[in-house]
Amino acid sequence: MTDKTVIIIPARYASTRFEGKPLAMLTGSTGARKSLIQRSWETACDVPSVDGIFVATDDQRIADAVHNFGGQVIMTSQNCRNGTERVAEAVQKLPEPADIVVNLQGDAPLTPPWFITALIEEMKGDxxxxxxxxxLRCDGLTLNMFREDRRNGRVGGTTAVFDQNWDALYFSKEVLPFTDKTYADDEQTPVYHHVGAYAYRPTSLARYIRWPERSLERLEGLEQLRLLEHGVKIRCVLVDAQGRVFWELNNPVDVARIEKVLQAKGWP
Known part of the structure; x- marks a missing residue:
């Protein structure tokens, strides 16, 4: 008997750094303009052997946009403080129970599908x-972009540090671990980019939603720190970008960065 796996994409309109972000339009190689949430949905559709894909939102504008391109929506409350809380609420409303729940962040349309497959396989295997x-191990180009964001007061990507078993020690919006070396664009660095996707057991989500927000989560604005602060291990799964550029849409400036990748790769 196989584990039933679903992907849930949490999406909210009222983003502090970029209001209305899920509906931001991104132009592809053919000139076609699609919303961020649609491109994130299409990314999820490329993941094989998934039993269902849903967008979880509290905003009717986002729900309407998803319905217009043929996606499935689960409406959630406005009380969700982060994507994991929204996913946890959505799990309770799934048409059928799931064994593995994947949270694909709605601001990461460049996520390669094999990243998600690697998470699912890790959960099934252990x-x-x-x-x-x-x-994802950062090359010099990505690390330099992180540093540029921090120099300009922008919050960019998240970094992760982990132990010898690949269980997370910490996640931060600062660049960790510290290194003052200058790296060439194609040079490997000791910094690991935390990719915005998670796989959970439904039991872990049920506990998460009952726990209060603690200091580290509040300071960093990183939802996964709640689990670390409560002693839950988070397995970091090393993935290979296979030459694909990966960048999340965190700030308005990232629209141009992502469009450049879409157009360079010939993605419509």
């Missing part, structure tokens, strides 16, 4: 893993 998330 029943003790309660939560898994991908990490």
């Amino acid at each position: 029943s003790t893993v309660e939560m898994a998330t991908p990490v």
